[in-house]
Amino acid sequence: MMPPENKPVSELAKENGISEQTLYTWRRNLKSQGVPVPGNGKNAVEWSSADKFGVVLETARMNEAELAEYCRSKGLFVEQVADWREVCLQANAAPGELKREFREQSKSDRKQIKQLQKDLQRKEKALAEAAALIILRKKAQAIWGEPEDD
Template identity: 70%
Template sequence: MPGDGKNPEGWSSEHKFAVVLETAPLNAAELAEYCRRKGLYPEQIAAWRAACQTANANAAEQAREQRHQSKDDKKRIQQLEKELQRKEKALAEAAALLILRKKAQAIWGDKEDD
């Protein structure tokens, strides 16, 4: 864990979480001694502790957002599939009409031939 005078705000989240775990059982005097040794402020540790506590709340909100996004995506997919089916039917109909026109021209000839 960094304690070499490096800026504590630049520490990784794992190191900050480790500090929160180490300092959880400490009383105020022990916390002050710990902070002096590591070059930290008690306010920093309190802020990190609060961030750890709200992390799960953010995860729950993110999960709710993902479910909502998933539901919206499913609706959009269904809408696009429905539109694709409609266009495929229209394309099949147009192809059938072209084939019938060619067959009719083959049987009766072009109007230009008259």
């Protein structure tokens, strides 16, 4: 039930001849001790927030080598743990910091949208002009015919 295999409880019960209730009890006991034990067949991306937080707590004091070994044993990537740690740190950021970051991101997004709208208008005008020239050329050919080669 532990990563990296992370098999569902029902599958483990069938394979090992252990009742599902016993496995659920073991899993609940491990979770109460703070050990991340999804045991639901999901990969690490689909883990619950509590399980991810448990991994962050478990790995908080590990150096790079210990973290790499831990990740190998759990079927995780070091980058995933780093991302989860960053999310945990941001969860307790001051509201003012979050608002400032949001305003800065929003401002840059508005600039980009404005630039893209200008580009789109310019391209639409060019397309309309090209379409008008094609129509005029066809009308001129219909009226005067094909140009003759001398």
